[in-house]
Amino acid sequence: MAATSIARSAATHLSPPFPLKPSPSDHSPKSTLKFNHCLKRRRCALVLASLHGDGNGKSHLQVGGALELEDFPYDVASKDLHTLPRPLSSTHFSNSVSEGSRLRVAYQGVRGAYSESAAQKAYPNCEAVPCEQFDTAFEAVERWLVDRAVLPIENSLGGSIHRNYDLLLRHRLHIVGEVKLAVRHCLLANHGVEVQDLKRVLSHPQALAQCEHTLTRFGLIREAVDDTAGAAKHVAFHKLKDAGAVASSAAAEIYGLKILAEDIQDDCDNVTRFLILAREPIIPGTDRPFKTSIVFSLEEGPGVLFKALAVFALRQINLTKIESRPLRKQPLRASDDNNGGFPKYFDYLFYVDFETSMADENAQNALRHLREFATFLRVLGSYPQDASML
Numbered sequence: 001m002a003a004t005s006i007a008r009s010a011a012t013h014l015s016p017p018f019p020l021k022p023s024p025s026d027h028s029p030k031s032t033l034k035f036n037h038c039l040k041r042r043r044c045a046l047v048l049a050s051l052h053g054d055g056n057g058k059s060h061l062q063v064g065g066a067l068e069l070e071d072f073p074y075d076v077a078s079k080d081l082h083t084l085p086r087p088l089s090s091t092h093f094s095n096s097v098s099e100g101s102r103l104r105v106a107y108q109g110v111r112g113a114y115s116e117s118a119a120q121k122a123y124p125n126c127e128a129v130p131c132e133q134f135d136t137a138f139e140a141v142e143r144w145l146v147d148r149a150v151l152p153i154e155n156s157l158g159g160s161i162h163r164n165y166d167l168l169l170r171h172r173l174h175i176v177g178e179v180k181l182a183v184r185h186c187l188l189a190n191h192g193v194e195v196q197d198l199k200r201v202l203s204h205p206q207a208l209a210q211c212e213h214t215l216t217r218f219g220l221i222r223e224a225v226d227d228t229a230g231a232a233k234h235v236a237f238h239k240l241k242d243a244g245a246v247a248s249s250a251a252a253e254i255y256g257l258k259i260l261a262e263d264i265q266d267d268c269d270n271v272t273r274f275l276i277l278a279r280e281p282i283i284p285g286t287d288r289p290f291k292t293s294i295v296f297s298l299e300e301g302p303g304v305l306f307k308a309l310a311v312f313a314l315r316q317i318n319l320t321k322i323e324s325r326p327l328r329k330q331p332l333r334a335s336d337d338n339n340g341g342f343p344k345y346f347d348y349l350f351y352v353d354f355e356t357s358m359a360d361e362n363a364q365n366a367l368r369h370l371r372e373f374a375t376f377l378r379v380l381g382s383y384p385q386d387a388s389m390l
Contacts, residue, residue, distance in 0.1 A: 005080060048319055102127045104146040106137040110236060112229035112251030118179045118274040119150040134163055138171045141277055148275040154321070156271045158206045163276070164358050165351055166293070167327050168224035168380055175274035175293050175381025180388070185211050185265045188219075188257040189244040195260050203246035210247055214264040220244070232257055251268050276383070282384035283359075290357030291320065293380040297327060304373075305350070311369040315362045321353035349376075358382035 005384065105126040107115035129146050133138040137149040154160045168175075185207055189198060195230045200221040201208070208215065208222045213221060223243075225231045231245035236255035244260065245251075252259050286288055299305045308347040312319055327347040369378055 001088070008092045010019055015070045018085075019083055030237055036327065057356070068115060072175060083128040100151055103148065106131050106146040106149040107139045108134050108137055109227045110229045110233055112232060112248060112254045113139060113227055113270060114181060114183055114229075115152060115274065116229075116251060117248065118152075118181045119148075119274070120278055121181060122177060122274075123148070138167050138277070141173055141279060142171060143257050144279075147278070149178075150274050151277065152272050153275045154273050155183075155206070156269055157210055160323050162325065164234060165323060168275075168351075169325075169349065169378075169390055173277040173279065174281040174385055175275050176278045177383045178283045178291065178386045179274040180386045181213055181274065182276050183210075183265065183270040183272055184248070184263055185215075185228075185246050185270075186249050186252060186259050186265050187211075187244050187261040188234065188235065188252045188255075189260050190239055191256075191258050192239065192333055193241055193244070193258070193260075197241060198244045198260075201244045201246060202234060204228050206232070207246045210270060211264045214261070215246075229254075252291065273386075275381075277282060281381060286357050287360050289355065289385045289387070290382055291355055291385045292358050292363060292382040293351070293353050295351045295380060296374045296377040297347065299375055300347075300374070308350070308370060309352075309376065312352075312368045314340075314369075316360045317362060317366055318355045319352060320355055321351070323351040324348045326349065350382075355385070365369055 051280060083337055103123050103126045104120040104316070105111065105123050106129045106225050107119045108131050109115050110130050111128075113130070115130050116130070119126060129140070131140060134151055137146075137151055140146045141149045151164050152161050153164050155157070165336070185203075187195070187201070189195075195218055198218065198220055200223055201215060201218075202223045202225050203211075205224040207228050208224060219298075225234065228247040229251045232247040232251035232255050234240075235243055235245045239354075246264070249262070251257070257342070284292075294309070298308055325348065327349050356366075357383075358364065363382075367377065367379070
């Protein structure tokens, strides 16, 4: 499998009392991670990696397997509304690889989306490839149609994008970076249209909610659509005179719209964090601040989550994010008491981000400790933090 994963068929029973003591693994010999070099892009190898124990307390990353694919042509972008590239859909999937040397980066939405700006921030000279759905972007990377995917994972106002958390577990891609993008909403309309001419405004539901006060002041009816840039494209394509769109200034330029008002969001601290996904992991370092993302599951019991989080606190590792999602294959657990055998517990997966590189011995020991009682553990990626804000 391409993502480093650790699975246990039977969980070790948790035994209080607390507080926890450091795991014996803190004093065990260090594990060595070895990576084979990937072949060049034109004839690439899909690296399949898994973490295995050797029975002596050591873990080794094994790499192997390859999948070679052909070239895939993609339309060149144009500002003509009729010739703009259509978002990639599952019907485009074939055994193919991109032409040329430009890095191809998938994002969800159409041209002018905030996700496209995030992709261009991550890779300024890339060829940004629009995709219809988040799933499509994941699959495009897996099938070698693109080299990377840049997808939103959380917003400072709207919270987590749960769909992408679920897709991280379903697909075998690695997180190789993050991008933080300041979201600046604009009210757009066709040329010749003024604010007083508008009766309704189109945009993504979250964008409409983030501009609630401004839109109320203008007296506009809200209409929800799939994405912000798609709203701008719809207004421009149909030459609407009574409707505007909440979208980015980049969308205004691409679709030839007029900016009626800038920075109309109610809260200026509106930031979206995006993950950069790739087929192969990067080798973590200690030369700059790194972040590591993991997902794990636990047995049911009192203090179990506390015990899991304590493995980081014991080693002074700072957690920056924790998210729980239902374990879809086994969402309910039968209780052990005498309540007629009805399910009692909900099973969850826990996604955690922490501010330490996997090259750091503390992080390695923390995960060895967690593995002692976690029923499932996968490292989604260890990658440089994005300290900038755009």
